[in-house]
Amino acid sequence: xxxxxxxxxxxxxxxxxxxxxxxxxxxxxxxxxxxxxxxxxxxxxxxxxxxxxxxxxxxxxxxxxxxxxxxxxxxxxxxxxxxxxxxxxxxxxxxxxxxxxxxxxxxxxxxxxxxxxxxxxxxxxxxxxxxxxxxxxxxxxxxx
Amino acid sequence: xxxxxxxxxxxxxxxxxxxxxxxxxxxxxxxxxxxxxxxxxxxxxxxxxxxxxxxxxxxxxxxxxxxxxxxxxxxxxxxxxxxxxxxxxxxxxxxxxxxxxxxxxxxxxxxxxxxxxxxxxxxxxxxxxxxxxxxxxxxxxxxx
DNA sequence: CTCAATGCAAAGGATTTGCACAGTT
DNA sequence: AACTGTGCAAATCCTTTGCATTGAG
Numbered sequence: 443x444x445x446x447x448x449x450x451x452x453x454x455x456x457x458x459x460x461x462x463x464x465x466x467x468x469x470x471x472x473x474x475x476x477x478x479x480x481x482x483x484x485x486x487x488x489x490x491x492x493x494x495x496x497x498x499x500x501x502x503x504x505x506x507x508x509x510x511x512x513x514x515x516x517x518x519x520x521x522x523x524x525x526x527x528x529x530x531x532x533x534x535x536x537x538x539x540x541x542x543x544x545x546x547x548x549x550x551x552x553x554x555x556x557x558x559x560x561x562x563x564x565x566x567x568x569x570x571x572x573x574x575x576x577x578x579x580x581x582x583x584x585x586x
Numbered sequence: 587x588x589x590x591x592x593x594x595x596x597x598x599x600x601x602x603x604x605x606x607x608x609x610x611x612x613x614x615x616x617x618x619x620x621x622x623x624x625x626x627x628x629x630x631x632x633x634x635x636x637x638x639x640x641x642x643x644x645x646x647x648x649x650x651x652x653x654x655x656x657x658x659x660x661x662x663x664x665x666x667x668x669x670x671x672x673x674x675x676x677x678x679x680x681x682x683x684x685x686x687x688x689x690x691x692x693x694x695x696x697x698x699x700x701x702x703x704x705x706x707x708x709x710x711x712x713x714x715x716x717x718x719x720x721x722x723x724x725x726x727x728x729x730x
Numbered sequence: 731c732t733c734a735a736t737g738c739a740a741a742g743g744a745t746t747t748g749c750a751c752a753g754t755t
Numbered sequence: 756a757a758c759t760g761t762g763c764a765a766a767t768c769c770t771t772t773g774c775a776t777t778g779a780g
């Protein structure tokens with residue numbers, strides 16, 4: 443799994459390469475994400491950050507989330523809500539999501555058979571895969 | 587594939603069972619969807635409908651789309667945009683989407699191996715599956 | 731006649747943007 | 756000093772809602 447130091451390095455690297463600035467806000471937001479981890483959305487992260495850093499604006503949070511997902515430090519996905527969900531990028535090849543429609547619990551899983559099948563399908567339709575997302579909605583053990 | 591007559595019957599049936607009204611607007615919107623078919627979003631459908639039925643409001647289109655997806659005549663899905671995509675429900679078990687990030691083209695496919703794997707995964711995590719969606723983003727033959 | 735459905739415009743929620751000022755490089 | 760990043764509030768996009776009116780049963 444991606445650790446903070448690596449992410450920080452990637453961020454600095456990207457900023458340098460693109461003549462962008464390494465600001466306190468960007469550092470703070472990256473730190474807070476690592477404390478918050480797992481799945482989160484912009485609003486929740488913003489509220490979390492606000493507790494300790496009153497001056498950071500919602501706009502900067504959104505802009506930084508964009509930046510970080512461009513770099514690949516986090517990924518952005520829609521988990522069936524009307525807002526985007528983010529999570530730290532892992533080094534494992536890929537994983538998908540089981541989502542309980544009752545309690546919203548999210549379980550990650552990955553399945554090589556599914557990954558392979560997807561590659562086959564892309565080949566069949568002459569597509570070059572960039573990314574993919576699989577979401578299974580259901581009821582978890584506690585909510586059936 | 588679901589044909590218009592069947593859909594219409596399902597709609598009337600549902601309305602009757604729930605003491606709701608069979609209105610001209612609902613009929614018109616269903617008809618227009620069948621002309622429009624494939625994948626569409628609320629705004630595009632609304633514009634299409636507006637050409638021939640000036641009086642139908644955006645609100646009614648949204649409300650009817652909700653109704654139709656409740657009944658199961660159409661399905662609602664997020665195809666990576668910030669708006670919902672709809673399509674007519676088919677009788678085939680399930681299908682997923684390949685989406686070209688360059689031109690937005692959508693290809694449908696279905697893969698039994700993937701379907702089976704998903705069932706296995708649900709079992710493994712004690713989930714009861716309700717629905718699922720798989721989206722593969724990539725570049726199509728013309729945009730590589 | 732009764733109550734659900736509609737149209738309209740306004741509200742809503744998530745996200746983006748314009749602009750003056752602040753802060754990196 | 757030059758120019759990107761930030762905060763703020765307003766704007767935007769898609770979607771939903773309140774309310775007076777219309778229309779199906």
